Amino acid sequence: MNGPEVLDIGREGFFVLIKMLTPVMVVGLGVGLIVALFQALTQIQEMTLVFVPKILAIFITLMLVLPFMGQALATYMNQIMALVIQGQG
Template identity: 35%
Template structure:
């Protein structure tokens, strides 16, 4: 296994992680920003108000993006297993 192969495997793994987690992180960020703006305008400083909408939004996003996320991870894993002989030998 050459250094280029290791770098390409790690590069693809990082890309799969970013593509898989990106939508959920973006939705949590937008939800947190909207809740913060709402808290600032209404002067409500309740700490639990920031977490509950983010948890609900991320759970809803998992329902919508879950199949895409699983397909990305399984495609990467399938590619690793198919090329295992080439990586080892």
């Protein structure tokens, strides 16, 4: 296995990681912005107010996208194992 093949495997790994983390990060960002806007409008400056809604939203998102995340990771692992079986790894 030469350098470009290793870089292709690494690049694919990063794409799988980004695909898996994007929904969770977007929901966390969205909930954080909504709570921050609510705090700014009501002038409630409680620092812990952000954590509970964000944790709940991220937990619900993880439960919804966990099958997708598992499928993406399993597909990547099958590709890696196919390369190992072929003797290229």
